[in-house]
Amino acid sequence: MPNVTYTPTLCVILKVRMVNQLIKNNVSVYEERLLKSFPSDLAADLKAVISILPLNQNSIKLCDGNIPYIKDLINSESINILLNGENLLIPHRIYFDEPDVYFENQLNRKQKIILNCIYLRHHNGYIRESRLKDLNEANEYWSIPFTIQLLGEYVFEILEVLDKHINNDTLENYCKFIEENPKYWKKTESRMISYWNEYYRYVFPKLKKYKGFELVKRIKTYRYHTV
Numbered sequence: 001m002p003n004v005t006y007t008p009t010l011c012v013i014l015k016v017r018m019v020n021q022l023i024k025n026n027v028s029v030y031e032e033r034l035l036k037s038f039p040s041d042l043a044a045d046l047k048a049v050i051s052i053l054p055l056n057q058n059s060i061k062l063c064d065g066n067i068p069y070i071k072d073l074i075n076s077e078s079i080n081i082l083l084n085g086e087n088l089l090i091p092h093r094i095y096f097d098e099p100d101v102y103f104e105n106q107l108n109r110k111q112k113i114i115l116n117c118i119y120l121r122h123h124n125g126y127i128r129e130s131r132l133k134d135l136n137e138a139n140e141y142w143s144i145p146f147t148i149q150l151l152g153e154y155v156f157e158i159l160e161v162l163d164k165h166i167n168n169d170t171l172e173n174y175c176k177f178i179e180e181n182p183k184y185w186k187k188t189e190s191r192m193i194s195y196w197n198e199y200y201r202y203v204f205p206k207l208k209k210y211k212g213f214e215l216v217k218r219i220k221t222y223r224y225h226t227v
Contacts (some may be wrong), residue, residue, distance in 0.1 A: 027055045030074050030096075036089045038114065039142050049114045052103040054096050070095045081145050082180045083223045090145055094121045117146040125155045132161045139169045144177045151215055152191035154199055159211040166215050175223040189216055 031050050038046050043193075059069050077092035098119065099102075107115060112134070119131040132150065135143060147165055150158050166174060179186040192212040196204065204210040 026073070030055045033074055033078075033089070033091060034118065037091065037118070038088065039083060040085055042110075042114065042142065045111045046114055049107065049111050051077075051117070052099040052107075053118075054099060057097060068162060079145070079149060079184075081177075081184055083145060083177070084180075088145065090149070091121050093117065095123050096136050098127065110140075113140060113143060117143050120146040120150060125158065128160050129155065129161055132158060132165065136161075139173065139220050141173045141176065144170070146172050148174060148177060148188065152188035152195075153210060154195040156200065156211065158213065163211060164213060166218055171219065171222040172226070174219050175226065178219070178223065192216060 008182045015094065025177065030053075034050055034053075035043065035046060044201060055073060058071065058073065073096040075093040075095075078094060079088040081088050081090065094190070099115070104112070105116065116131040116134045116138075120128050120135075122128055128150065135147065147162065149161055193207065196207055196210045200210055207213050
């Protein structure tokens with residue numbers, strides 16, 4: 001084997017190659033995790049969505065203008081749920097930026113819904129709120145795991161948007177999801193109460209006046225009258 005002289009230039013080239021390979025490996029892991037977040041029959045549309053996501057960009061934009069480097073663009077924790085008997089693993093949080101608007105506009109309706117669902121797991125609450133607004137007309141059952149998760153989170157403005165999504169067109173799907181995931185539903189309801197107690201009790205002294213409680217009650221009332 002010939003001797004190799006590791007000049008500064010060669011070292012830089014090797015380092016760049018190594019970094020690129022690590023990024024490529026991480027992107028494959030991210031793609032695999034996202035594929036496990038939706039029903040298998042959506043795989044083709046989901047792959048089209050994944051193809052426009054900036055999964056190779058670890059320097060992300062924050063709302064304060066800072067651009068930090070994030071090692072893992074998808075949080076290691078997952079939300080384990082059932083959907084039509086199929087086990088799904090939805091990321092607890094994602095950190096990659098939104099895709100280029102041009103490429104997003106090329107997606108069809110189903111793909112745009114998938115994209116919006118993915119960004120409901122984004123760390124930035126403003127992005128979650130914006131993407132939820134884009135889902136107000138969506139009533140696909142597979143979108144419910146993403147929207148119902150927001151019911152057990154702490155951003156009040158998102159609950160106000162969710163209020164429009166939990167309506168007569170979607171309540172049946174919410175109830176169906178709860179039937180499949182009773183333990184998850186109890187945990188979500190408990191989290192809603194905990195966040196009210198921690199952050200909003202001084203604004204809404206009575207739990208029944210809190211938006212999160214109103215939404216839970218709406219779902220439970222519909223379920224009671226339809227079972």
